[in-house]
Amino acid sequence: MNNRTDSLSTMEKVRKGIAKRRSAERRFRFYGLTGIVLGLVFVLILFISIIGKGYSAFQQTQIALDIEFLESVIDPDQTRDNKVISRADYNSLIRKSLSKAFPEVKGRRQIRDLNRMISTGAMFQLRDRVLEDPSVIGQSERIWLLASDDYDMLMKGHIDGTVPESERRLKDHQVAWVDQLLEQGRIKKRFNTFFFTSGDSRAPEMAGIRGALMGSMYTLFVTLVLSFPIGAATAVYLEEFAPTNKWTDLIEVNINNLAAVPSIVFGLLGLAMFINFFGLPRSAPLVGGLVLTLMTLPTIIIAGRAALKSVPPSIREAALGMGASKLQTVFHHVLPLALPGMLTGTIIGMAQALGETAPLLMIGMVAFIVDIPKGIFDSATVLPVQIYLWADSPERAFVERTSAAIMVLLAFLISMNAIAVFLRKRFERRW
Amino acid sequence: MQTPYLLFTLLIISILAYFIGKMRSATVVEGALRELHSLPAYYGYYTALWGLIPGLFIILTWLSFEPAWLSYQTVAALPEEIQSLPSSKLNLQLNKIKNFAAGMQVAIQVDPIIAEAAERYNQLRKISRTTLTLVVLICSLAGIWLAHKKISKDYRARNVVEKIMTGLMILASTIAIFTTVGIVASVVFESLLFFRQVPFFDFLFGLEWSPQTALRADQIGSSGAFGAVPLFAGTLLISSIALIVAVPIGLMSAIYLSEFAGSKLRATAKPTLEILAGIPTVVYGFFAALTVAPFIRETGESWGWVVSSESALAAGLVMGIMIIPFVSSLSDDVINAVPQSLRDAAYALGATQAETIKQVILPAALPGIVGSILLAASRAIGETMIVVMAAGLAANLTANPLEAVTTVTVQIVTLLVGDQEFDSPKTLAAFALGLMLFVVTLALNVIALHIVRKYREQYE
Numbered sequence: 062m063n064n065r066t067d068s069l070s071t072m073e074k075v076r077k078g079i080a081k082r083r084s085a086e087r088r089f090r091f092y093g094l095t096g097i098v099l100g101l102v103f104v105l106i107l108f109i110s111i112i113g114k115g116y117s118a119f120q121q122t123q124i125a126l127d128i129e130f131l132e133s134v135i136d137p138d139q140t141r142d143n144k145v146i147s148r149a150d151y152n153s154l155i156r157k158s159l160s161k162a163f164p165e166v167k168g169r170r171q172i173r174d175l176n177r178m179i180s181t182g183a184m185f186q187l188r189d190r191v192l193e194d195p196s197v198i199g200q201s202e203r204i205w206l207l208a209s210d211d212y213d214m215l216m217k218g219h220i221d222g223t224v225p226e227s228e229r230r231l232k233d234h235q236v237a238w239v240d241q242l243l244e245q246g247r248i249k250k251r252f253n254t255f256f257f258t259s260g261d262s263r264a265p266e267m268a269g270i271r272g273a274l275m276g277s278m279y280t281l282f283v284t285l286v287l288s289f290p291i292g293a294a295t296a297v298y299l300e301e302f303a304p305t306n307k308w309t310d311l312i313e314v315n316i317n318n319l320a321a322v323p324s325i326v327f328g329l330l331g332l333a334m335f336i337n338f339f340g341l342p343r344s345a346p347l348v349g350g351l352v353l354t355l356m357t358l359p360t361i362i363i364a365g366r367a368a369l370k371s372v373p374p375s376i377r378e379a380a381l382g383m384g385a386s387k388l389q390t391v392f393h394h395v396l397p398l399a400l401p402g403m404l405t406g407t408i409i410g411m412a413q414a415l416g417e418t419a420p421l422l423m424i425g426m427v428a429f430i431v432d433i434p435k436g437i438f439d440s441a442t443v444l445p446v447q448i449y450l451w452a453d454s455p456e457r458a459f460v461e462r463t464s465a466a467i468m469v470l471l472a473f474l475i476s477m478n479a480i481a482v483f484l485r486k487r488f489e490r491r492w
Numbered sequence: 493m494q495t496p497y498l499l500f501t502l503l504i505i506s507i508l509a510y511f512i513g514k515m516r517s518a519t520v521v522e523g524a525l526r527e528l529h530s531l532p533a534y535y536g537y538y539t540a541l542w543g544l545i546p547g548l549f550i551i552l553t554w555l556s557f558e559p560a561w562l563s564y565q566t567v568a569a570l571p572e573e574i575q576s577l578p579s580s581k582l583n584l585q586l587n588k589i590k591n592f593a594a595g596m597q598v599a600i601q602v603d604p605i606i607a608e609a610a611e612r613y614n615q616l617r618k619i620s621r622t623t624l625t626l627v628v629l630i631c632s633l634a635g636i637w638l639a640h641k642k643i644s645k646d647y648r649a650r651n652v653v654e655k656i657m658t659g660l661m662i663l664a665s666t667i668a669i670f671t672t673v674g675i676v677a678s679v680v681f682e683s684l685l686f687f688r689q690v691p692f693f694d695f696l697f698g699l700e701w702s703p704q705t706a707l708r709a710d711q712i713g714s715s716g717a718f719g720a721v722p723l724f725a726g727t728l729l730i731s732s733i734a735l736i737v738a739v740p741i742g743l744m745s746a747i748y749l750s751e752f753a754g755s756k757l758r759a760t761a762k763p764t765l766e767i768l769a770g771i772p773t774v775v776y777g778f779f780a781a782l783t784v785a786p787f788i789r790e791t792g793e794s795w796g797w798v799v800s801s802e803s804a805l806a807a808g809l810v811m812g813i814m815i816i817p818f819v820s821s822l823s824d825d826v827i828n829a830v831p832q833s834l835r836d837a838a839y840a841l842g843a844t845q846a847e848t849i850k851q852v853i854l855p856a857a858l859p860g861i862v863g864s865i866l867l868a869a870s871r872a873i874g875e876t877m878i879v880v881m882a883a884g885l886a887a888n889l890t891a892n893p894l895e896a897v898t899t900v901t902v903q904i905v906t907l908l909v910g911d912q913e914f915d916s917p918k919t920l921a922a923f924a925l926g927l928m929l930f931v932v933t934l935a936l937n938v939i940a941l942h943i944v945r946k947y948r949e950q951y952e
Contacts, residue, residue: 075842082844082847083844085844085846085847086844086845086846086847088846089846089849089850090748090752090846092744093744093745093747093748093751093752094748095744096740096741096742096743096744096745096747096748097744097745097748097749097753097761097765099741099745100741100742100745100761100764100765100768100816100820101761101764101765103768103813103816104764104765104767104768107771107775107776107779107813110779110783111775111778111779114782290664291664291667294660294661294664294665295661295664295665295667295668297661298658298661298662298664298665299665302658302661303665311669312665312666312668312669315668315669315671315672316668317941318672318934318937318938319668319671319672321867321870321933321934321937322675322874322930322933322934323870323873323874323875323876323901323929323930323933324874324876325874325876325901325904325905325926325929326675326679326874326926326929326930327675328908329675329678329679329904329908329922329923329926330671330674330675330678330679332678332908333678333679333681333682333923334674334678339556340559355667355671358667358668358671359668362668386650386654387654388654388657388658412770415772416770416771416772416773416774416775417772418772418773418774418876418877419773419876419877419880419901419905422880422905422908422909423904423905423908423909427909445772445774446774448774448775448778449774449777449877449880449881452774452777452778452781452782452881453881460782463778464778467775467778470772470775471771471775474770474771474772478770
């Protein structure tokens, strides 16, 4: 009897505790779910904040002005020489046209404000128009010119016209001009082609990512050309040929450790070795590519080895059995089967390289470069560094451009990763 | 000829050499290909390699010694009084000459001596490049001719080609070692120069960091103090905040995904979380500086706290978000590696799922989880862009997360970006900091990998 009451009381205990244990279970599950939800919310906030800030950069405010292409200003001697034409004072044409459009504006201060409505880059728009078709000289034409960044911000609602005058960058009369232009339908937002066709600029409305994109392309080209053959060769050697000895161990340990070295240390290596010791040019995509090659090699090697490992030994045995040499076996049979896996690893490595910033700061790819680079020896910057530079700029208009550049960068990264996933899905084989 | 064109020519010659060798092998045996030792293509490869490799080798060696030779020759031709200048001033002159030679406008009035030297420099360079082109082409052609002569019925072309290929592969695999050696050599060498000027223990235990060295003796605020403790403390503070954010979130989501979640949730949530690992750090930096930091400051101010606009909290928080996937995917792996038999045993004893996880699986997976946290910590310490964009520049010894602190990586970037002389303690300090960073992250990684490997062996 005694025994029975004992067991009963144990059962009681268990039964009593069950509610508590169940709620502990629920709480634990809830914590787990919270973890995931928080993680996903962070992804969402990040994307929303960047897209929300950046989508407006794909449009740009332009103002239509009736420009008189006065021959006396552009080409007084009627030479029609391109050199003379490109040196002409187009700003005076813009000023004239503005004062005609706003005849009521008087006073030096006001006129200066008025002239600042049009971007300093607008003169290049006029110059290009004349160079393209010199017959326009002497005629009058309505042309859409870039508005300067403050007016752009006003049009996009980043500057609020309703707050007190002292708290915004544009004064009341300037806002009134915009209203006047709006009424006449001469100011509107159009697709921002400048963003994709021009290099960096101090004036936000003229700054574009073309230079940085080209720089990124050259840098990635160098990286790809060097890292894929070297990475593939290393992977093949270590996986298929290397004897197991101290030397091979040393190589493997090195590769694993390099994968975890902070990227900025690679920048120090690039600065000390490639630039100061070998005397390669600063800021050049060549040096950037070399540094990124050393950084991405571990990724490519590790992925390549995994791909080689997944090829079943029967393939090798069959080839060897037919009398192929070891090298023939690998190059004719194993490597083609492992290639999709290796390519996937390479693409992922390239995506890493595309997003890398810190080591490139060290080797001088942060310079302010207006020209679009034309080769791997030219001074250049890359997309992530451009983002860093713009993020540091004080102008409000650079914020949206930075976000837009980030969107372009992310678009590239996402499509590269999508290609990698596609390759893996398409060529994955279960043996 | 310019180097790219030379390389291209060399490549074309080698491709031609392939066909020459292949045809030669066929003519040697008068079309009876069966009598050849190797397949005809191997004779082609053999000839092509003879055309390519000596030329490439010569180009590489030539180009790495050319700058030194050019400088030496240019300096030797300069007048006595310039030659006898101290080496730093001499280098300045040499740079002027090189810039002028490259067609850059150095000054409005150019010293005739420099102009003359620049012309000489250009001439020497031209001579050097012409010689290089000739030497390379002659060597390449001679190699092809030699290979062509060697081809015979019994020549073992395949074996030779395979040997060369293996050699090239071994060469490629040693690059990893050279990289490590290069990293160690470059940071250690510059650090030694630095420690000659600033004592090692002053650097390691000094409490004040202000790397601007004085230009004038009476300048204020340019003491040139190189005590790195504030930097280490700042790095530690930001990394700790990051880990406080990332470890619970990463660990809990790993547990939920591997133990509770259905395959559908797992298939979508896991890759979505891993997006966080693929986003470039400069994007996080922008996010931290322009979204999170102002948010934290406004929230803090509404509660009446003084929050710096470059608070450690903002940088640490965003860094924490960045390393969530490192913690979660590694922990996920180790949790999955715990044998199912342990779970079954716990269930059989009547434990609930949560109890099984808390009392059986987590203790069993603990070493692996610790390893993953250490790896995440080494990521956080070495992370650069987030802190460069969102943390402060001034060294500040504090434990208050609402104040601005600076980190090791921020200081490396600020000291090295822009123009710098290469022998001032200011620049060299960056390399000393780099050495510290390298040693610490390496140690963390080695320990972490060791723990993880040990743990894996336990269950295999």
